[in-house]
Amino acid sequence: xxxxxxxxxxxxxxxxxxxxxxxxxxxxxxxxxxxxxxxxxxxxxxxxxxxxxxxxxxxxxxxxxxxxxxxxxxxxxxxxxxxxxxxxxxxxxxxxxxxxxxxxxxxxxxxxxxxxxxxxxxxxxxxxxxxxxxxxxxxxxxxxxxxxxxxxxxxxxxxxxxxxxxxxxxxxxxxxxxxxxxxxxxxxxxxxxxxxxxxxxxxxxxxxxxxxxxxxxxxxxxxxxxxxxxxxxxxxxxxxxxxxxxxxxxxxxxxxxxxxxxxxxxxxxxxxxxxxxxxxxxxxxxxxxxxxxxxxxxxxxxxxxxxxxxxxxxxxxxxxxxxxxxxxxxxxxxxxxxxxxxxxxxxxxxxxxxxxxxxxxxxxxxxxxxxxxxxxxxxxxxxxxxxxxxxxxxxxxxxxxxxxxxxxxxxxxxxxxxxxxxxxxxxxxxxxxxxx
Numbered sequence: 399x400x401x402x403x404x405x406x407x408x409x410x411x412x413x414x415x416x417x418x419x420x421x422x423x424x425x426x427x428x429x430x431x432x433x434x435x436x437x438x439x440x441x442x443x444x445x446x447x448x449x450x451x452x453x454x455x456x457x458x459x460x461x462x463x464x465x466x467x468x469x470x471x472x473x474x475x476x477x478x479x480x481x482x483x484x485x486x487x488x489x490x491x492x493x494x495x496x497x498x499x500x501x502x503x504x505x506x507x508x509x510x511x512x513x514x515x516x517x518x519x520x521x522x523x524x525x526x527x528x529x530x531x532x533x534x535x536x537x538x539x540x541x542x543x544x545x546x547x548x549x550x551x552x553x554x555x556x557x558x559x560x561x562x563x564x565x566x567x568x569x570x571x572x573x574x575x576x577x578x579x580x581x582x583x584x585x586x587x588x589x590x591x592x593x594x595x596x597x598x599x600x601x602x603x604x605x606x607x608x609x610x611x612x613x614x615x616x617x618x619x620x621x622x623x624x625x626x627x628x629x630x631x632x633x634x635x636x637x638x639x640x641x642x643x644x645x646x647x648x649x650x651x652x653x654x655x656x657x658x659x660x661x662x663x664x665x666x667x668x669x670x671x672x673x674x675x676x677x678x679x680x681x682x683x684x685x686x687x688x689x690x691x692x693x694x695x696x697x698x699x700x701x702x703x704x705x706x707x708x709x710x711x712x713x714x715x716x717x718x719x720x721x722x723x724x725x726x727x728x729x730x731x732x733x734x735x736x737x738x739x740x741x742x743x744x745x746x747x748x749x750x751x752x753x754x755x756x757x758x759x760x761x762x763x764x765x766x767x768x769x770x771x772x773x774x775x776x777x778x779x780x781x782x783x784x785x786x787x788x789x790x791x792x793x794x795x796x797x798x799x800x801x802x803x804x805x806x807x808x809x810x811x812x813x814x815x816x817x818x819x820x821x822x823x824x825x826x827x828x829x830x831x832x833x834x
Contacts, residue, residue, distance in 0.1 A: 406532075408530060409526050409529075409530050409531055409532045409533075410523075410526050410527045410530045413475075413498065413521075413523065413526060414523075416475070416491075416494070416495050416498065417495075417498050417499050417565075418499070419491075419495045419496075419499060419729055420728070420732055420733075421495070421496050421499040421500070421732075423500060423566060423584050423587070423588060424584075424587055424588050424591035424592070425496075425591075425731070425732055426496040426497065426499050426500050427444065427455070427457065427496075427588055427592070428591065428592060428595050428596075428731075429492040429493070429496035429731065430457045430492075430493065430496060430497070430558050431457070431592065431596065431611065432492065432691065432731075433492065433493055433556075433558075434457070434459035434461055434556070434609075435596075435599060435607065435609055435691075436461075437459065437461025437462050437463070437555075437556060438461050438462050439459035439460050439461035439555070439609065440460060440608065440609060440610065441459065441460050441609070441610050441612070442457065442458070442459045442609060442610070442611045442612070443456075443457070443458045443459070443549065443612045443615075444456070444457050444588070444611065444612065444613045444614070445458070445614060446581065446584075446585050446588075446613070446614060448577075448578050448581045448582075450572050450573035450577070451562075451567075451572050451573065452561075453563050453566075453567060453572070453577075453581065454545065454559060454560060454561050454563070455500070455501070455559075455560040455563065455566075456545065456546070456549075456557060456558070456559050456560075457557070457558045458549035458550075458555060458556070458557040458558075459555050459556055459557075460553055460554070460555045461554075461555055461556060462510070462554060463508045463509045463510040463511070463550075463554035463555050463556055464508040464510060464517075464556060465508075465510045465514075465517075466517040468508075468510075469506060469508050469517055469518075469519060470519065470534070472493060472506070473493070473494065473506060473519055473521065473534050475491060475494055475532075476491060491729050492729065492731075493506070493558070494521065495729060497521075497558065497560055498521065498523070499565060500560055500563060500565045500566055501560035501561060501562050501563050501564065501565065501566070502522070502523040502524065502561075502562035502564050503520060503521070503522045503523065503524075503560070503561040503562045504520065504521045504522075504558070504559070504560060505518060505519070505520040505521075505537060505543060505546050505558075505559040505561070506518065506519060506520075506546075506556065506557070506558050506559070507537065507546045507547050507550060507556070507557045507559075508550070508555070508556040508557070509550040509553075509554045509555060509556075510554055511554055512552070512553065512554060514554075516547045516550045518536070518537035518543070518546055518547060519534040519535060519536055519537060520534060520535045520537060521534055521535075522535055523562075524562075543559070545559065546559045566580075566581065566584065567580065567581065585613060585614065588613060589613050589616075589618055590621070590675060591675070592611055592613075592618055593618045593619060593620055593621040594621045594623070594674070594675065594692060594695060595691065595692045595695075596609065596611065596620075596691065596692070597620035597621055597622055597623075597692070598687070598690045598691075598692075599690060599691075600618065600619075600620035601620045601622070603690065604689075604690040607690070621671075621674075622672075623672075623674065623681070623685050623695070623696075623712050623714075624655040624657065624712055624714070625655075625657050625658070625663075625668075625672045627668075628657070628658050628662075628663060628664060628668070628672075629664075630658040630662045630663075631655060631656070631657055631658060632655065632656040632657075632754075632758075633653075633655055634653070634654040634655065634656070634751060636651055636652060636653040636714075637651075637652040637653075637747055638650070638651060638652075639651075639652060639740055639743060639744065639747075641721070641724065641737065641739060641740050642739070643720070643721055643723075643724055648718070648720070648721060650715065650716065650717045650721075650740065651714070651715070651716040651717075652713060652714070652715055652744065652747060652748075653713070653714040653715075653716075654711065654712075654713045654714075654748065654751045655711070655712050655713070655714070656710050656711055656751070656754055656755050656758055657672065657710045657711075657712060658710070659710060659758060659759060660808070660811055660812075674695070674696065675695070676695075676696065678709045679704050679705075679706060679709050680696055680697070680704060681695065681696040681709075681712070682696060682698075682704055682705075682708055682709045682710070682711055682712060683696045683697045683698045683699070683704070683711070683712065683713065684696070684697060684698065684699055684713050684715050684736075685712060685713065685714050685715065686699075686715045686716075686717075686725075686734050686736075687714065687715070687716040687717070688716075688717060688718075688719055688722070688725070688727065688731070688734075689718065689719050690716070691731075693727070693731055693732070693734045694734050696712070699734075699735065699736045700736075701736075701741065701744070701745050701748075702745075702752075706759075706814060706815075707755075707756045707759050707760065708752050708755045708756055708759070709755075709759070710755045710758055710759055711748075711751060711752055711755035713748065713751070715736075715744075721737075724737040725737060802825070802828065802829070806821065806825045809821050810822075
């Protein structure tokens with residue numbers, strides 16, 4: 399056998415390249431939360447502190463923690479470990495690539511059992527650029543980084559600390575007001591994202607894995623895409639789809655829901671809450687979960703296009719991590735594809751569900767168009783509706799007062815793209831008439 403040669407990649411060049419794996423701030427933090435859940439954590443504390451160039455993000459948990467050797471291995475790019483079928487991790491890269499996508503200095507501290515000392519190490523890009531070596535730096539007891547060890551003073555767990563936030567505070571003046579406002583805004587976006595992605599863990603839908611997540615001491619409330627708190631949400635019996643992988647038969651679970659229309663929601667505030675991050679039209683479609691963790695939030699995965707008339711339809715599609723290769727999960731857990739061998743079957747199964755969603759949407763719209771609208775007092779600029787709603791469980795001929803803005807918004811929500819142009823022009827003329 400010919401002599402082989404080990405070729406070690408350039409540390410500074412490869413780590414810089416691996417910073418561009420497609421993460422944004424919320425998805426990077428979510429990848430760290432995955433690790434905490436895998437470690438059996440029941441509480442995860444995210445602290446985001448603005449101190450100009452010394453700003454930081456810290457994620458601390460009360461999970462099982464790691465020994466010093468386990469911590470060193472966890473910090474290796476492409477760490478070697480055995481993943482169970484339901485683990486949220488996969489490639490041995492997430493901790494490093496997610497963190498370094500947002501910062502230049504990643505520190506991790508961990509404590510395995512109560513009596514053990516806390517061990518901590520750092521990846522620092524400034525050090526790597528000087529040495530071009532794959533070296534982690536130990537954090538000693540006399541280090542200035544007490545912020546990373548403080549949460550572990552009494553209990554086991556792990557703390558991840560991001561410093562030198564060059565990808566988060568992308569401003570010439572990281573001490574300035576713009577940088578501060580940016581971090582505050584990103585903190586709010588993070589809470590919204592985590593409440594959606596981990597909603598099944600936050601509500602104990604995943605057996606024995608109930609988790610509480612806090613951001614700057616405020617507890618995150620779960621966002622349920624299916625509005626199950628609403629009495630008029632329709633839950634359709636789940637379907638089990640068989641799929642062959644590595645010669646074995648596996649299952650994918652499809653669970654459809656048809657949500658109430660705006661008029662059927664218990665309040666306009668709750669209707670707006672369940673519109674989601676991207677709004678009703680973009681939030682329709684598949685919600686794809688891997689081991690209970692959301693990977694995709696809405697969209698039809700190429701089977702069809704978003705349609706105003708089907709926006710009330712949302713479908714839970716769940717699979718096990720053992721099918722990752724079929725679903726083509728990427729490192730950042732931000733991309734997923736429905737396997738070709740089941741696309742036609744899924745398309746066939748959802749057609750009657752989409753028809754039911756269209757019927758519900760159209761039925762409510764027809765009822766609205768049958769109502770009699772009368773322009774009321776010119777000074778109050780209100781519309782008075784005199785409605786004889788035979789198909790609604792309310793008393794007939796009840797007069798209600800609505801503002802012009804409310805009526806316009808309601809009509810725009812129900813209108814097609816072509817109708818919206820007409821409605822906007824009509825209401826512009828009405829407002830001009832009122833101001834004469």
